Amino acid sequence: MTFRPSRKRAGLAILAGPAALALMVTGCSSANEPDPQSTSGSGTLVAAITADPDTLFPWKATQFQAVNVLENIYGTLTQFDDELNVVPGLAEKWEPSEDGTQVTLTLRDGVTFHDGSEFDADDVKHSLDLIRDEATAAVAAASIGSVTDVEVVDPLTVTLTLSAPDAGLMANLANVNVAMLSSDDTEEDLNTEPNGTGAFVYVDRTPNQSIKLEANEDYWGDAASLSSLEFRIIADETSIVSALQSGDVQFAVLNDPLVAKTAEGSGISVVGTPQLSYHALQLNATKGALTDVNVRLAMQCAIDRQQVLDTAALGEGEVTGPITSPAFKSDPEARPCPERDLDKAKEYLAKAGMADGVTVKTIVSQGSYATSVNEAQNLQAQLAEAGITLDLEVLEAGAYVDRWIAADFEAAVALNGGRPDPDGMYGRYFPSTGNLNQVAGYNSPELDALFAEGKATMDADERKSIYDEISQHLEDNAAWIWLFTSYTYTATTDTVDGFTPMANGSLQNLRSTTVSN
Template identity: 45%
Template sequence: MKRKKLAIAALAASLAVGTLAAQPAKAASTSLAIGSVLDIDKLDPHTATNFATVRALGLVYSSLIEVGPANKLKTGLATAWQFSADGKTLRLTLREGVKFHDGSTFDAVDAKASLERILDPKTTAAARANISTITSISASGRYLTLNLSVSNIPILAALDGVNMAMLSSTDIAAGKVGGTNKPNGTGAYKFESWEPTQSVKLSANPTYWMGEPKISDITIRVIPNEASILSAMNAGTIQFGIISDPLIAKQVNTRKLKLYKTPALAYYALQLNNKVAPFNDKNVRLAVQCALDRQEVVNTAMLGQGAISGPITSPAYRSSTTARPCPKADLAKAKAYLTASGKTDVTFKALVTSTGWATSVAMAQNIKAQLAKAGITMELDITDQATYVPRWLAGDFVATLANNGGRIDPDTMYTRYFTSTGNLNKVATYASSTLDANFLKGKSSAKSSVRAEAYTAISKELEDNAVWVWIATPFEYRVADKNLKNFTALTTGSLLPLRSASLG
C-alpha cells in the first residue's frame, strides 16, 4: 500500500500597444494591443471551445492547477494536493486571500460549486468527461476534497485550464454566468467589454494573487487576416500578434520584432463521421487514410512547418506515426479498400473553416486533390468560424477538417471524445467497449508503463479503424514588440504568461 502511494505521488509530480511617441521623455506605455483573426464567441468559460475564447477568458479566470513551461503541472488556486493511498480521494489545499473581480473572497465553497456546475449535464461543459469520476465533493475551510469512483491520477491535469475555471458560487446560484453577464473571475485581468467582431478589452486586476500585472490593460483586436496583423505590428499600432500561417511567420523581421515559434500540442485531423454514409463503412475510411500523403500536406499547405502526427500528441505518450495501416500514401491499397467496400465512386462533403486557422483551405484543397487520385471525390463546404464551431459541436458533418487542442495527458485529451459517455462523443462519432476499458486502465494506474500500454492500444484502435485521419501538428506562432519582456510561449497556446510580462 505504501509503495502504491509513493508511485501515485511520483506520477502526480511528473504531470506536474506602442509607446508614447509624442514626448520621448515619458515612460513607455503599459497598454498592450493584440491582433487576432478570430473573435471570441461566448463568455462562459466552462463551455468554451473556440481557441480565441479560451485564450481571452484564460486571462480573466483561474483554475485550481496550471500547466506551465515544459508541460509541467504547477500550483494555481490550489497550493498543494494529496491523493489517498488507493488514489480514490484527492484533497486540495486552496490559496488564501484570493478575491474575485467583484471583491468577494474565493473559497472552497466556490470551488465545489464550480466543479459541480461542470459535472451538471445541463451546463454542456466542454470538459465534463475529464472529471466524471468525481462522485462527491466536500468543502471545508481551505480544503476541497474530491471523492472518485476509481483511482484517477490524470484528474490533476484535468483541473487545468479555462474549461475548469473557478467561478463565484453566488454567480452560479443566481444564473449569472455566460450569456450577456460580465465575467467575474479571479484571473490576472478583469473583463471590461466585448464588441463582437471588433475587440475585447481587459484591465489589470489590482488584487491578483500573483500581484498586479505590469501590463495595465489588454485590448484584443479582431483583424481580418494575418498579413494585416503583421502590417499593424510593423506600424506599431499593435504590440502582439497571434499567427498560424507559416508564410506570415517567415516574413517577420526579427531585427524589429520577436518571433516565438513553439511546437503545438494541437493537431490537424480529417474527422470522419462514422455514423453516416459513406464513412459508416470501415473500408471507405481506410481508403481515405491510405490515399493521403500526410507529408505532402505538411510540405505544400503548411510550407513544411509541422510534423506528421498520430492521435496522441501528449509528449510522454505520443503516438507512433508508423503504427497505422498506411504510414505512407498507398494508392493501390486505397483502391483495394474501396473495392472491398463494394463502392466504385465515393463522394462526400467536408466541412472546412475559412477563418479558423490560416492554412485550413489550402490543406483541404491539397487533401481533395490527393483523394481524387484514388477515385474519391471530396467536396468542400467552406464556412466561417462562427458557423463552423456550432456545426462541429453538433456533429453536423460527414467529414470535417479540424484543428483540435491537445493536452499534456491522453486521458484529458480524448476521454471526452472517444468514450461511450464522453460529452464530445457526438463529435467523435466512435466509441467501443475496448476503448472504454483502456481509458479506464490508463486513468486508474500510477505506473507509467501500464498507462503507456493502455494509450498505445487506444491509438492502435483509432488508427486501425481509421476513425479519423490524423495529419500533423503545427507550430504556435506569436509575434511581439521588442519591448515585451518576460513572456514565455507555451505549447498550449495560452496567453496566461502575459500576466508576468512587461513592456519597455
C-alpha cells in the same frame, strides 16, 4: 525566424515526472509559484487575434481565441508552468488518499473574484458539480468524470471522491474549461460580464472589434506586468503583420509560416514554438458512407500527410499519430498505410462496395487558423485520385464551431488542442461516455476498457503501453485521420518583452509580459 528545437530533434522538456504521477504529488509547490498580492504594472499591450471569441463562458469554450482570452480572466485549481508541469493554482496543495479514490485540496486563503466576493470551497463545489451536470453541457465534463462527489470540509478545504484512481485528474483541472466560478454567477451573467480570479479583469467588449481587460490589482499571485490588455480582432494574418509594422498592435500569434516569414523580414521579432495541437481530418463514423470502416481506411491510405504539411504549412511541423503528449507520443508509422498507397485505398473502396467512388461532405473553418483552407484543398486533390470526393463547405469560425459541437458533419478539417496528459486529450472524445463522443463519431467497448484502465493506472510505463494500444485502435479503425503537428509563431514589436510561448498554445504568460508604450 527564431525556432525552439522541434520535438523530433530534441524533445520537449515536459512533465518532470509524467502526468501519470500528478495525482500522487503531496503538498505541491513550485519554484515558479508567484509571490502573493504583488503590485500591478504599467503599459497597455494590444494583441491581435483572428476571430471574435464565440463565447465568454469558460465551461463551453472550444475556439482557440476564446480560450486565449478567458485563461487571462479565470483561475483554475491547478495550472501548468512553462514546461507543462502541473503546479498549484487556486489549490495550493492536494493530498490523495492511500487507495487513490479521494483527493483533498487545500485552497488559497484571501483569493477574491473580480467583483470583490471571496473565493472559497463552496465555489469549488458549485463549479465542479455543475461541470459534471449533463444539463450544463460543459465541454470538459468527461475530464472530471471520475469525480463522484465534492464535499466541503471547511471554507478552504474540499475533498473529491473518485470512482477510481485518476492519473490525469490534476492535469485536467488546469484547463480553463474547468475554471472556478462564483456560486453567485450564471452562464447568462458571465457571457456579458466575465467574473474570474485571474490576473486580468474584464472591462468591455466591442463585438468583432476588441475585448479590453485591465490588471487585477487583487490577484493572488504576481500581478500582471501590464496595466491593461486589449485583444483586437483582425481576421487576416497579413493585415495583422501590417498592424504590427504600424505599431497599432504589438503582439500576435500567427499560424501561417509564410506570413510569419514575411513578418520577420519586415523587422518584427518572430519566435516559432512546436505545438501539442494537431491537424486532422475528423471523420464522423455515424454518418453516410463513413459508417463503413473500409471507406475510412481508404481515405487514410489515399493521403500523403507530408504533402499536406508541405503544402499548407511549408513543411514546418511533423507528421503525427493520435497522441502528441510527449510522454505518450504515438508512432506515426504505426498505421495501416504509413505511406500513401492508392492501390490499397482502391481495394478498401471495392471492399466497401464503392469501387465507383464516394462523396464525403466536409466542413472547413475560415478564420480559426490560417492553414485550414489550404489543407482542405490539398486533401480534396489527393483523395480525388482515389475516387473519393471531398465536398467542401467553408464556414466562418463561429458557424463552424456550432456545426462541430452539434456533430453536424460527415467530415471536418480540424485543428484540435493537444494536452500534456492523453486522457485530457481524448477522454472526452472516444469513450462512449465522453461528453464529446457525439462529435468524435466513434467509440468501441475496447476503447472504453482501455481509457478506464489508462485513467486508473499510476505506473508511467504501464500507462504508456495502454495509450499505445488506444492509438493503434484509433488508427486501425481510421476513427479520424491524423495529419501533422505544427508551430505557432509569436510575433512582437521591439517594445514587447517577457512573453514565454507554451507548447499547449496558452497565452497565460501575457501576465508576465511588459510593453514600453
